[in-house]
Amino acid sequence: MAKVCEERFPKGSYKNQMNDGFFMDDLLKAQIDILLKNIVNDWDFTIIISGSGEVRVGKCQPKGSKVLMADGKFKNIEDIKIGDKVISPIIDENGNITKTEIATVKDISNYISPKNYTLYTRTKKSNKKIKLYECSENHLIPITKVKYLHSNKISRGFKMIHENIMACELAKMKISKLNNLGICTYQGCKIESFGNEDCEIEPYTLGVYLGDGSFMDTIKFRKNYKGNKVINVKSYYKYINSKKIFVNSHTRTISPPNDKGGYCKVRHLNITSADKDIIKEISKYYPIMSIHNKKGTTAITYNFSINGKLAKQLIKYGLNGKNSDKKFIPESAKLSSIEYRKRLLAGLIDTDGYVNKKNHLSITTKSKKLAEDILFIVHSLGGNGYIKNIKKKCKGKVFDYFEISFHLGELQNKLPQKNKFKINRLKEGKIKPNKVGFILEEIGEKEVYGISLDNQSQLYITDNFCITHNSVLAQQIGAYW
Known part of the structure; x- marks a missing residue:
C-alpha cells in the first residue's frame, strides 16, 4: 500500500502518534462522515474502505503550471499525456x-482543490x-533542512537532510522556524544533455555577439545620387585567414541606387570590443575582414563578411x-550540451556581464x-538567479x-572566459546555488x-526551474478520524 503522507493523530488515545495517512477528496470524506455518526468511542474509529478501492491523490498543481519535458521544453501540466517523458x-x-x-x-489526475498555495522566495523585505x-x-x-546531531546547543553539530513535506504543514510554520531549521526548496538543476545536437x-562567439554584436541593414540617403559614384577610401587594416593585413588608401565605385532613388541599403556585421583576448578567441572560428576605431572610446569595431x-x-x-531589445538565444543553443552552454554564458559575461567585489x-x-533565455x-547549469x-x-x-x-556555485570561476579582469574577480562559490528559502x-x-512518474525519485522540474514532487495514484484503504 503506497505511503502518501505522514500526519499525527490530533486527539484520542493515539494523540501525537504518527501513522500512515491518505488524502481523501470531498466526495469520499462526505461518505465516511455518514458512517462516523455511529462511532462513539475513540477506539471505534476502525478501518473504512472506499467503495472502488481506488483514489486519486491530490499532490497536484494548478492549470497552467509548467513541467520540463525530456526534450528541454516546458509543457503545461494539463496538456501532459500518459507516456510523455x-x-x-x-x-x-x-x-x-x-x-x-x-x-x-x-x-x-485532475480535481478541484479547495485550498492551494503559492511559494515565494523568503526575503527580509516582502516587496x-x-x-x-x-x-x-x-x-x-x-526540502532540505538542518538536522542537529546532539541535544547540547554548544557542541551538538548538524547536517543537512532531504525530506518531502506537505504544503499545508509547511504553511503552518512561522518564518522564524523556517529560518532556524534552514528549510529551503530546490531551484536550478545541472542537466548534462537534452539529447539534442x-x-x-x-558558442563563445554567439555569447559575445549577443552582448556586443550587430548585424543590421541600414538605409543611407545620398543627395542627388545617380549611381556609379567614385569615392576615396582611407587606408585601414583587415584580416584574411586570421592574418592582419594593411590596406592602402584607394578609390571604389558605389553601386547604383535602389528603387527608392537616392536611398542606398547598407548591411554590416560587426562586434565592438576593447578586449583583444575576446577577439583573438573569436578569430579562431571566424575570420575578421576589417577593423575600425570607434570614435570617443578605446573600443574597436571588428567587421565580418556579410557573405x-x-x-x-x-x-x-x-x-x-535584431536590435538590442529584440535579441534572443536560439532554442537549439539553449538545449545544446552542457559544455556548449558554458561557453555561451562565458561570452555573455565577458561582454555584458558584471562581477562585483562580493563575487556576485x-x-x-x-x-x-x-x-x-x-x-x-x-x-x-545548476545555478540560481532572478530577473529585475x-x-x-x-x-x-x-x-x-x-x-x-x-x-x-562551483562553476562560478570555471567558465571558459577570456576577460582577465572578470576572471581574477570570480571565485568558486561556497554556497549551494540551487537552495532557496521560501514562504x-x-x-x-x-x-x-497531477502526474505520476515511473521512477524512484518521483521528482520533476516546474515553473522557474523549481524541483517538486509528482502526484500518486494508489489503491488505498483510508483510516479517517
Whole structure:
C-alpha cells in the first residue's frame, strides 16, 4: 500500500502518534462522515474502505503550471499525456542533486482543490519576494533542512537532510522556524544533455555577439545620387585567414541606387570590443575582414563578411536584423550540451556581464526574451538567479533594462572566459546555488492536475526551474478520524 503522507493523530488515545495517512477528496470524506455518526468511542474509529478501492491523490498543481519535458521544453501540466517523458532530478539524503534521469508519465489526475498555495522566495523585505510556483495544499514539497546531531546547543553539530513535506504543514510554520531549521526548496538543476545536437554557431562567439554584436541593414540617403559614384577610401587594416593585413588608401565605385532613388541599403556585421583576448578567441572560428576605431572610446569595431560563415549562421537562426531589445538565444543553443552552454554564458559575461567585489554575477540587457533565455541557461547549469527591471541612462536618455543576477556555485570561476579582469574577480562559490528559502501564501480554490512518474525519485522540474514532487495514484484503504 503506497505511503502518501505522514500526519499525527490530533486527539484520542493515539494523540501525537504518527501513522500512515491518505488524502481523501470531498466526495469520499462526505461518505465516511455518514458512517462516523455511529462511532462513539475513540477506539471505534476502525478501518473504512472506499467503495472502488481506488483514489486519486491530490499532490497536484494548478492549470497552467509548467513541467520540463525530456526534450528541454516546458509543457503545461494539463496538456501532459500518459507516456510523455520528463526530466526527473535525483536528490540524495543530504539534499544534494546528484544527477537527472528521464522518467515516463504513468498516470494523471485532475480535481478541484479547495485550498492551494503559492511559494515565494523568503526575503527580509516582502516587496522583494519572487514567485516560485503554485500547488495544492497536500502537494509534497521537496526540502532540505538542518538536522542537529546532539541535544547540547554548544557542541551538538548538524547536517543537512532531504525530506518531502506537505504544503499545508509547511504553511503552518512561522518564518522564524523556517529560518532556524534552514528549510529551503530546490531551484536550478545541472542537466548534462537534452539529447539534442549542438547549435551550429560557435558558442563563445554567439555569447559575445549577443552582448556586443550587430548585424543590421541600414538605409543611407545620398543627395542627388545617380549611381556609379567614385569615392576615396582611407587606408585601414583587415584580416584574411586570421592574418592582419594593411590596406592602402584607394578609390571604389558605389553601386547604383535602389528603387527608392537616392536611398542606398547598407548591411554590416560587426562586434565592438576593447578586449583583444575576446577577439583573438573569436578569430579562431571566424575570420575578421576589417577593423575600425570607434570614435570617443578605446573600443574597436571588428567587421565580418556579410557573405561569410558567421553571417550565414546568424541568418539561419533568425538573429540578423535584431536590435538590442529584440535579441534572443536560439532554442537549439539553449538545449545544446552542457559544455556548449558554458561557453555561451562565458561570452555573455565577458561582454555584458558584471562581477562585483562580493563575487556576485549579473548581466544587463534591453531584451526581455534574452534575459529569460540567459536565466534558463543559468538554471540548466545548476545555478540560481532572478530577473529585475531597472532603468539606465544612455546618451542622455533613460531606458528600461533587465538585469539578471545569478550565482553558479562551483562553476562560478570555471567558465571558459577570456576577460582577465572578470576572471581574477570570480571565485568558486561556497554556497549551494540551487537552495532557496521560501514562504507559502494561501490562494483559495483552483482546478489542479497531477502526474505520476515511473521512477524512484518521483521528482520533476516546474515553473522557474523549481524541483517538486509528482502526484500518486494508489489503491488505498483510508483510516479517517
